Amino acid sequence: MPRDRAALGAFLRSRRDRLSPSQVGLKVAPGPRRVPGLRREELAVLAGLSADYYSRLEQGRQANVSTGVLDALARALRLDEVEHAHLRDLADPAARHCGGDPDAAQSPAPGLIRVLRTLDHVPVLLLGHRGRVLARNALLAEVLGRPLEPGSSFIRYMFQDPVARERIANWSHFAAATVGMLRRETARRPYDDRLARLVNELRTADRDVARWWDDHAVVDFRSTSKRIEHPVAGPMLFDIEHVVAPDEPEQHLVIYTADPDSPTARVLPMLASWSGAHRA
Numbered sequence: 463m464p465r466d467r468a469a470l471g472a473f474l475r476s477r478r479d480r481l482s483p484s485q486v487g488l489k490v491a492p493g494p495r496r497v498p499g500l501r502r503e504e505l506a507v508l509a510g511l512s513a514d515y516y517s518r519l520e521q522g523r524q525a526n527v528s529t530g531v532l533d534a535l536a537r538a539l540r541l542d543e544v545e546h547a548h549l550r551d552l553a554d555p556a557a558r559h560c561g562g563d564p565d566a567a568q569s570p571a572p573g574l575i576r577v578l579r580t581l582d583h584v585p586v587l588l589l590g591h592r593g594r595v596l597a598r599n600a601l602l603a604e605v606l607g608r609p610l611e612p613g614s615s616f617i618r619y620m621f622q623d624p625v626a627r628e629r630i631a632n633w634s635h636f637a638a639a640t641v642g643m644l645r646r647e648t649a650r651r652p653y654d655d656r657l658a659r660l661v662n663e664l665r666t667a668d669r670d671v672a673r674w675w676d677d678h679a680v681v682d683f684r685s686t687s688k689r690i691e692h693p694v695a696g697p698m699l700f701d702i703e704h705v706v707a708p709d710e711p712e713q714h715l716v717i718y719t720a721d722p723d724s725p726t727a728r729v730l731p732m733l734a735s736w737s738g739a740h741r742a
Contacts, residue, residue, distance in 0.1 A: 467522035469649070470552040474520050476678035477539040478505050486538070508538035527553045544646065548680045551649035570596040570612075571710035578715060583734065585700070585718035592647070592657050593617035593640070596713065604733045605629075605690055605698070605718065617644070621664055621671060631689035631697070634670075641674040642681035649680075683714050695733055698726040 479499040483490045488504055495501075500508075506516040511531065518524040519531075532553055536546040568590040578586045578597055585602035589595065593616040603609050607625045610616065620626050620640050627633045644661055651657055665672045683704040690698040698720075705715040720726040 470549075471520045471522045473549065473552055473678050474535070474539075477541065477545070478502070478520075481505075481539065486540075505535075505538055509534040511535075544680055544682045547682075548646055548649050551652075568594065568596060568713065571707045571713050573707050574705065574710065574713060574715045577705065581717060583730065584720065587616070587716040589616055589714045589716060591651070591654070591712060592660055593620075593644075601730070601734050602718070604736060605692065607693075615660075617660065617664070621668055629690055629692070631691050632687075636686075636688065637670065638674045638679070639681050639686070641671055642679045643683065645675065645678070646680045646682055683716075688718070692733075695729045696725075698729065699724065700726065 479497065481499045483500060483504060486500070486504075486508055488500075488508075502517055502520060503513045506513045509516070509531070511534070515524065519527060529550075532546075532550055535541075536549055539545075541549060570588055570590075574588055575597055578588060578599060582599055582601065585605045586599045587595065587602050587610070588597040595610050595612050595614045595616055597612055598610050606619070607629050608619055608623060610619060617640065620637055630636055641664075644657075644664075648654075648657055648661060661675070665675050683706075685704070686702050688700045688702050690700065692698055700718040700720055703717045703719055705717065707713065707715075720730065
């Protein structure tokens with residue numbers, strides 16, 4: 463079975479397994495069930511498909527899938543917007559292939575760099591493909607405890623650097639979300655072998671990564687909160703915002719914001735002065 467069709471079938475099974483008949487309004491006969499969630503036949507009925515067609519789809523034996531079928535499955539499986547987009551990418555990987563070299567180096571978007579340079583009072587990070595650091599300001603490195611120079615991997619920092627687990631108080635939440643974003647990226651970039659190798663390496667080396675990956679959860683960049691335990695400044699709380707330039711949708715400017723009157727905002731100028739001294 464082609465890799466993309468196997469991924470589509472596995473994602474459908476994972477979403478089917480998480481739904482019980484009662485959640486979708488189905489009445490079932492009493493007695494034990496052999497599946498944790500919906501049966502294939504039950505999902506096919508909910509989506510308005512034949513059981514045979516859906517079985518072929520989940521087993522990777524259905525070559526083409528229409529947009530209407532994907533939309534019906536998304537409704538039946540109660541997928542959110544990100545999961546729905548992920549389903550479409552898995553069903554038609556050729557449409558996501560831009561034809562360029564997946565190994566070509568990304569250049570930071572000039573507009574995002576200009577925004578980054580105006581935000582020296584808060585930590586800012588510019589990320590590209592595979593979580594590659596394209597740019598960051600000095601305060602970001604001071605808060606996270608590592609240089610994170612352009613060209614380094616934020617993904618490797620998250621999973622292979624013990625400092626990440628020490629600094630990020632809610633590390634497991636962010637780590638699980640990072641795996642979900644990696645899974646989302648693999649569907650958008652099915653021809654990126656370096657991305658596939660990175661995922662396989664992380665899954666092999668880290669039991670938590672393997673567990674989160676097998677959950678088939680997908681997330682996209684979104685606003686969230688991050689708690690930092692700084693060895694000198696103490697506990698810090700940031701709201702994380704993401705900015706994407708219209709002409710560079712695969713570059714994300716990650717901005718760490720803090721309420722103006724919060725303890726975090728009051729201590730940031732001190733950290734900024736340290737980072738300035740380090741640069742000097």
